Amino acid sequence: MHFPYSRLRRWPDVEADNLQAHDATDLLLVERALSLGVDGREIAVIGDEYGAITLALTDAGVDGIHVHQDLATGRRALARNADDLNLSGFSSHELDATLLDGARLVLLQLPKALAELEEIADAVARWAAPDVVLVAGGRVKHMTIAQNEVLGRSFAQVQAQRAERKSRLIIASEPRPVPAGPPFPVAAQHDGLTLVAHGGAFAGAKLDIGTRVLLEVLGLDGSQLSMDASDRARIAPETGAPTDPCCAVNDGEPSPTPIVVDLGCGTGALAASYALVHPEARLIATDRSAAAVASARATVAANGVADRVTVMHDDAGSALADAGADVVLLNPPFHLGSSVHTGAATRLFEAAARILRPGGELFTVFNSSLGYRAELTRLVGVTEQLERTPKFTVTRSVRR
Numbered sequence: 253m254h255f256p257y258s259r260l261r262r263w264p265d266v267e268a269d270n271l272q273a274h275d276a277t278d279l280l281l282v283e284r285a286l287s288l289g290v291d292g293r294e295i296a297v298i299g300d301e302y303g304a305i306t307l308a309l310t311d312a313g314v315d316g317i318h319v320h321q322d323l324a325t326g327r328r329a330l331a332r333n334a335d336d337l338n339l340s341g342f343s344s345h346e347l348d349a350t351l352l353d354g355a356r357l358v359l360l361q362l363p364k365a366l367a368e369l370e371e372i373a374d375a376v377a378r379w380a381a382p383d384v385v386l387v388a389g390g391r392v393k394h395m396t397i398a399q400n401e402v403l404g405r406s407f408a409q410v411q412a413q414r415a416e417r418k419s420r421l422i423i424a425s426e427p428r429p430v431p432a433g434p435p436f437p438v439a440a441q442h443d444g445l446t447l448v449a450h451g452g453a454f455a456g457a458k459l460d461i462g463t464r465v466l467l468e469v470l471g472l473d474g475s476q477l478s479m480d481a482s483d484r485a486r487i488a489p490e491t492g493a494p495t496d497p498c499c500a501v502n503d504g505e506p507s508p509t510p511i512v513v514d515l516g517c518g519t520g521a522l523a524a525s526y527a528l529v530h531p532e533a534r535l536i537a538t539d540r541s542a543a544a545v546a547s548a549r550a551t552v553a554a555n556g557v558a559d560r561v562t563v564m565h566d567d568a569g570s571a572l573a574d575a576g577a578d579v580v581l582l583n584p585p586f587h588l589g590s591s592v593h594t595g596a597a598t599r600l601f602e603a604a605a606r607i608l609r610p611g612g613e614l615f616t617v618f619n620s621s622l623g624y625r626a627e628l629t630r631l632v633g634v635t636e637q638l639e640r641t642p643k644f645t646v647t648r649s650v651r652r
């Protein structure tokens with residue numbers, strides 16, 4: 253098999269010498285699929301990071317594959333890699349019945365979070381063909397027995413294979429009967445804020461401790477959220493005419509209707525809290541993860557602020573206008589895949605600098621050990637420290 257894996261790119265995801273666009277698990281999954289000889293129209297691929305699985309199979313003549321990728325970056329990488337290699341004949345789907353209807357073989361790159369695996373396993377058992385075989389693969393060092401247990405809740409047969417090239421496949425078959433409703437999304441209450449989460453969303457329906465520190469510093473925590481709407485309206489500034497938050501370009505003046513962006517919104521905790529305390533603001537919550545976007549949409553609906561919060565599936569707010577935002581709220585990721593890599597945070601700092609108007613404010617929370625202040629000053633503008641706990645630092649940067 254001569255698929256040119258090394259020609260695949262991760263772009264627009266972070267690229268670096270130690271980061272590849274394929275791994276040995278992709279190769280094992282592709283080899284297994286080819287050995288089974290299943291028709292491409294009966295194959296679904298889930299978690300294909302940059303398209304290696306879908307494109308290698310398509311290149312081998314397997315036509316009609318359905319593919320689901322959670323990340324907007326992965327979707328763009330697959331499209332671009334397909335273009336570069338002149339490959340077509342597969343279709344992209346959300347994690348839903350259209351992805352899995354009639355699927356007899358599902359190839360899965362195991363996700364990191366067990367909750368995400370649980371949601372995927374339920375979806376396969378719920379929507380795929382009754383004789384479906386789920387082949388899930390991962391790097392041995394990241395695999396745990398708990399993954400087999402999660403798969404065992406949706407499949408009667410779960411068998412781990414011998415490790416090869418530091419990767420391992422798990423074969424699951426004989427789907428069990430599914431409960432009437434899917435196990436996700438789940439919801440939890442936090443002092444006046446409801447968080448709703450799909451399996452793949454950061455921190456689930458919990459309020460992350462870094463997020464909580466940022467909310468406290470901004471006065472958006474439980475004490476404010478539990479005020480009733482009339483109290484909040486009394487402390488809010490005058491509101492102006494609503495602006496279309498996606499397309500506004502700001503000339504540097506504060507807007508009568510502040511436009512606030514929750515960049516990398518996860519379940520939407522920051523956007524929903526801000527909207528509850530500031531009825532005058534229009535918000536955009538944006539994340540590259542489809543699970544996060546679905547969660548944030550459900551969160552803003554559950555908190556009654558969906559009319560003021562636009563939720564977008566996008567990479568680093570790329571669809572937002574330059575200089576259109578008054579405020580950006582950011583709790584950046586600091587793990588990239590399984591290797592610690594700060595490039596992902598840098599991309600979001602650069603995005604914040606682009607979308608903020610001159611004089612606009614970026615509020616960031618990060619692990620105190622990361623010391624992002626100098627980078628924020630360089631990329632965005634003067635940065636002051638608002639809070640520092642042993643674990644977290646909160647900064648305010650003013651866009652130059």
Ligand SMILES: C[S@@+](CC[C@H](N)C(=O)[O-])C[C@H]1O[C@@H](n2cnc3c(N)ncnc32)[C@H](O)[C@@H]1O
Pocket residue numbers: 454455460463515516517518519520521522538539540541544566567568569582583584585586596599
């Ligand atoms: C630490 S979580 C914070 C989530 C949420 N803001 C909170 O405070 O609970 C970081 C989020 O950034 C998202 N993210 C990472 N890189 C991104 C990118 N390039 N574009 C958009 N979102 C991104 C992740 O999917 C994740 O949901």
